[in-house]
Amino acid sequence: MALTLLAIVLLIAGIIAGGCASSQNSAGNESAEQGKEQGNEPYQIGAVVDISGNSSSLGVPERDTLLMLVDQLNQAGGINGHPVELTILDNKSEETEAVLAVKKLIEKDVLAVLGCSSSGPSMAMINTVQSAEVPMMSMAAASSIVEPVNERQWVFKTAQSDIVTVENIITYLKARELTKVAFLYMNNAYGDGGKAAFTTAAKENGIEIAAEEKFEASDKDMTPQLTKVKAGGAQAAVVWAIPPSASIITKNFKDMGLSIPLIHSHGVGNQQFIELAQGAAEGVILPIGKLAVASQIPDSDPQKKVLESYMADYQAKYNTQPNSFGGYAWDAFNLVVAAIEKAGPDRAAIRDELEKTSGFSGISGTFNMSPQDHNGLGVHSMVLVQIKDSKWQLIE
Numbered sequence: 001m002a003l004t005l006l007a008i009v010l011l012i013a014g015i016i017a018g019g020c021a022s023s024q025n026s027a028g029n030e031s032a033e034q035g036k037e038q039g040n041e042p043y044q045i046g047a048v049v050d051i052s053g054n055s056s057s058l059g060v061p062e063r064d065t066l067l068m069l070v071d072q073l074n075q076a077g078g079i080n081g082h083p084v085e086l087t088i089l090d091n092k093s094e095e096t097e098a099v100l101a102v103k104k105l106i107e108k109d110v111l112a113v114l115g116c117s118s119s120g121p122s123m124a125m126i127n128t129v130q131s132a133e134v135p136m137m138s139m140a141a142a143s144s145i146v147e148p149v150n151e152r153q154w155v156f157k158t159a160q161s162d163i164v165t166v167e168n169i170i171t172y173l174k175a176r177e178l179t180k181v182a183f184l185y186m187n188n189a190y191g192d193g194g195k196a197a198f199t200t201a202a203k204e205n206g207i208e209i210a211a212e213e214k215f216e217a218s219d220k221d222m223t224p225q226l227t228k229v230k231a232g233g234a235q236a237a238v239v240w241a242i243p244p245s246a247s248i249i250t251k252n253f254k255d256m257g258l259s260i261p262l263i264h265s266h267g268v269g270n271q272q273f274i275e276l277a278q279g280a281a282e283g284v285i286l287p288i289g290k291l292a293v294a295s296q297i298p299d300s301d302p303q304k305k306v307l308e309s310y311m312a313d314y315q316a317k318y319n320t321q322p323n324s325f326g327g328y329a330w331d332a333f334n335l336v337v338a339a340i341e342k343a344g345p346d347r348a349a350i351r352d353e354l355e356k357t358s359g360f361s362g363i364s365g366t367f368n369m370s371p372q373d374h375n376g377l378g379v380h381s382m383v384l385v386q387i388k389d390s391k392w393q394l395i396e
Helices: 002-026 029-037 056-075 095-107 119-132 162-175 189-204 223-231 245-255 271-276 290-296 304-318 324-343 347-355
Strands: 043-049 084-090 136-138 155-157 180-186 208-215 236-240 262-264 285-289 382-388 391-394
Touching: 043 056, 043 095, 043 324, 056 084, 056 304, 056 324, 084 095, 095 119, 119 136, 119 155, 119 189, 136 324, 162 189, 162 236, 162 262, 162 285, 162 382, 180 189, 180 223, 189 208, 189 236, 208 223, 223 245, 236 245, 245 262, 245 271, 285 290, 285 324, 290 304, 290 324, 290 382, 290 391, 304 324, 324 347
Parallel strands: 043 084, 136 155, 180 208, 180 236, 236 262, 262 285
Antiparallel strands: 285 382, 382 391
């Protein structure tokens, strides 16, 4: 009897979950149906996002942003009168799942693919989209996603590259004459990219890496790595990770009584990092896009109005403030839409229009892409912030 009751409960839960998944993947398409009635065929766009798994803190705000944007677009008449149908698939923060998902989208004849949220899954999809000649706009950070730019490359990205992030960190270290640092990083594509960029920049700028330690995304305690850092005499520590591991190592850092500056990458650019660190994030320094401190940047900044508009829309829909990861999705969606507006439903022409992007003020910065640069963001797309009273504070 108990087993039968359990089966019934599980069945009901499955039906509810299935209904939720369906609504996520098709949201915004009610307006698309109205567009069909007007005789215009819908344009198909696909997204592969890290909605569950270790990178879900990145993927969930990206998914929510995309759902909001496609609904707004269709309510406004779509692209040149064509409604947009957006299919969002969860890669579960896994590379194999990302490849399977993008293949499904390509079979659906999407005009472009958005995603993934994290570097490993994004890189795993590259060969598939290149072979199929489908434009892909990644929302991940690793420079290697788009570098080097090969002839007829179909992959672009919206998050600031790890090289740009490192340049901002190096500037901070040099200004404070911190020449001996520890570097700790996740054992994945994101961490590897950060390590490569930081190692090169440190050598070029006379900064010694006193200790270099890595950890897994699933690790629950980084005390052994930090013990080596403490013994190494570093003047500052740089961590390259995303939550939850980024929050755990930050808490371990405080619990061990380490008093040197703790500097993170932009992989912690959401409130969840602060919350999971349980008070230990106080004082953490990092480079990040301007969204986190939108109210603190001057009105003359060309991004100011775009940032405020996105924040107001997101707050109205979800009753919470957006973060940098949602911003990467905003940029990806709007860059692709702008390209389709000019190119029409032609994958090759869309790719070419993306490569011509110039002066596009988005959430992550002002994009200027070219055949040599498929990211289009420079060092000034980021600002340095410090966490004070669990909030982001601009460092002047």
